[in-house]
Amino acid sequence: MALVRLRGPLKKLAGDRSDHRIEGGSVCELLRELERAHPAMGGWILDERGLVRRHIAVFVNGDCVREDAPVSPEDRIDVLPAISGG
Amino acid sequence: MTELLVGTKKGLFVLEGEPGAEFDVKARAFAGEPVEYAMRDPRTGRLLASVTSAFYGPKIWYTDDPSGEWEQAGGVALPEGGGEALERIWTIVDGDGEGDGDGDGDRTLYAGGDPGVLFESRDHGATWELNAALWEHPTRPSWQPGGGGLCLHSIVPWPGDPDRLAMGISAVGVWLTEDGGETWHQGNEGLVARYLPEESREEPTALCVHRLQRAPRRPERMFMQFHGGVYRSDDAGETWTDIGAGLPSDFGFPLVVDPADPDSAYVIPLAADMDRVTPEGRVRVYETRDAGESWTERGGGLPQEDAYLTVLRHGLDRRGEGPDLELYFGTTTGEVFGSGDAGESWFGATSHLPPVYSVRAR
Numbered sequence: 001m002a003l004v005r006l007r008g009p010l011k012k013l014a015g016d017r018s019d020h021r022i023e024g025g026s027v028c029e030l031l032r033e034l035e036r037a038h039p040a041m042g043g044w045i046l047d048e049r050g051l052v053r054r055h056i057a058v059f060v061n062g063d064c065v066r067e068d069a070p071v072s073p074e075d076r077i078d079v080l081p082a083i084s085g086g
Numbered sequence: 087m088t089e090l091l092v093g094t095k096k097g098l099f100v101l102e103g104e105p106g107a108e109f110d111v112k113a114r115a116f117a118g119e120p121v122e123y124a125m126r127d128p129r130t131g132r133l134l135a136s137v138t139s140a141f142y143g144p145k146i147w148y149t150d151d152p153s154g155e156w157e158q159a160g161g162v163a164l165p166e167g168g169g170e171a172l173e174r175i176w177t178i179v180d181g182d183g184e185g186d187g188d189g190d191g192d193r194t195l196y197a198g199g200d201p202g203v204l205f206e207s208r209d210h211g212a213t214w215e216l217n218a219a220l221w222e223h224p225t226r227p228s229w230q231p232g233g234g235g236l237c238l239h240s241i242v243p244w245p246g247d248p249d250r251l252a253m254g255i256s257a258v259g260v261w262l263t264e265d266g267g268e269t270w271h272q273g274n275e276g277l278v279a280r281y282l283p284e285e286s287r288e289e290p291t292a293l294c295v296h297r298l299q300r301a302p303r304r305p306e307r308m309f310m311q312f313h314g315g316v317y318r319s320d321d322a323g324e325t326w327t328d329i330g331a332g333l334p335s336d337f338g339f340p341l342v343v344d345p346a347d348p349d350s351a352y353v354i355p356l357a358a359d360m361d362r363v364t365p366e367g368r369v370r371v372y373e374t375r376d377a378g379e380s381w382t383e384r385g386g387g388l389p390q391e392d393a394y395l396t397v398l399r400h401g402l403d404r405r406g407e408g409p410d411l412e413l414y415f416g417t418t419t420g421e422v423f424g425s426g427d428a429g430e431s432w433f434g435a436t437s438h439l440p441p442v443y444s445v446r447a448r
Binding site for chain 1: 140141142143145158162163164165166167168169170171172
C-alpha cells in the first residue's frame with residue numbers, strides 16, 4: 001500500500017495522524033479512499049469535480065503531480081499547501 | 087452594547103462598543119484566512135461564518151462562542167462528479183429577514199454562493215442542502231459571472247412568509263420564488279445594463295445586481311444597487327424604477343434600509359466601475375427618506391479630503407431602527423466607521439484591520 005503523508009489541518013482532520021497506508025492506483029483514488037476513512041476531510045483536498053484544489057500540492061516520491069497520476073504500492077505521497085498567498 | 091462582526095482578508099474580528107467611541111476587538115477567529123461573511127442568527131444567538139481558505143476551499147463554520155471552537159457545517163458543496171466546484175459562500179441570511187421578523191417565523195437559514203447557488207439549513211446551520219430548482223434551472227448554461235464571479239450575494243426573505251424570497255445574482259439579475267424555492271422566475275423589468283451595447287440590453291441574464299434589500303414594514307418594496315444605477319421596486323421585485331438621480335455617482339455596492347421607514351435607503355457611491363473609490367476623495371453616505379425622489383449627503387465626521395476608499399457590497403450594515411438607527415461600514419483599507427444617529431454624524435470605530443469584506447451589526 002502507498003504511504004500518504006499529511007501535515008497541518010489535514011493531519012488533524014485525518015485522526016491527528018500524519019502517515020496513512022492506503023490502497024489505490026492513482027492519486028485521486030488514494031485521496032478518495034482517505035476521505036472515506038476520514039469523512040471530515042471531504043472537500044479539503046479534492047473539490048467536487050475530483051480535482052486537487054489549486055493551491056494544494058501533491059508530490060509522488062518528490063515529483064509534483066496532479067490527481068490523475070498513477071501510484072504504486074511502494075510510493076510515498078506528500079500532500080501539503082502550496083507556497084502561495086498574499 | 088453594539089457587536090460588529092467584521093469579516094476581513096485575514097480573519098474574523100468581533101468588535102464591541104457604544105456609538106460615538108472607538109470599539110474594542112473582543113475576539114478574532116480564522117487567523118490568516120479570508121472570512122467573507124459572518125452573521126449572528128438573532129433567533130438562536132449562533133454565529134456563522136463563511137471562510138474560503140486559499141488552500142482548502144470554501145466552508146461554513148458555526149459556533150455559539152466566537153472565542154471558542156468552531157464546527158464545520160456539512161453539505162456545503164456541489165454534487166460530486168459534475169463539472170463545477172463551489173468557489174465561495176457570499177452571504178448567510180436568517181429566514182426571518184436579517185432579524186427583521188418577530189423571531190417566531192421561519193427557522194430556515196440561507197446561504198448564497200458562487201457559482202450562483204443557494205443552500206438551505208433547517209438545523210441552525212449544522213447541515214445544508216443545495217436548492218435543486220435553482221441549481222437545475224434551464225437557463226443556467228447561459229449565466230455569466232460578474233467581475234467577482236457568479237455570486238449569489240443577496241438573499242431577501244419576506245418577513246412572515248417563508249415561501250417568498252428574492253435573491254440577487256451577479257450577473258444574472260433578480261430571482262424570485264413564491265413557493266419556498268420550488269420554482270424561480272426572474273424580476274428584471276426596468277433594469278438597464280448600461281455596460282452592454284444597446285442592442286444587447288434585452289438579454290435577461292447579463293444583469294449585474296450589486297445589492298438587494300427589502301423594506302420589512304412594506305415588503306413589496308425593495309431597493310437595489312445595480313452596476314450603474316440605483317433602483318426601487320414597489321411590486322416585490324417584478325419591475326424596477328431608476329432612482330439614482332441626485333447621487334454623485336450611481337455606481338456602488340452596499341445598500342441598507344431603515345426598517346422603520348419603507349421610504350428609506352442608504353448607499354455609498356463609488357466614482358465609477360473603472361474607478362472604485364469614494365468620489366472626489368470624499369467619503370459620503372447618501373440617504374433617501376422619500377423612496378429615492380431625493381438624496382441627502384451624510385458625511386459629517388467622515389474623511390472629506392484626499393480619501394479614496396472602497397467599500398465592498400457587504401461592507402455596510404445597520405442596527406436598530408428609526409431615531410435609534412445605527413450604521414456601520416468597513417473599508418478595504420481596514421477602517422470601520424459608525425453612526426449612532428441614522429447617519430447624521432459619524433465616528434471612527436476602528437482603523438487598523440485587514441481589508442474589510444463584510445460588516446454585520448447586532
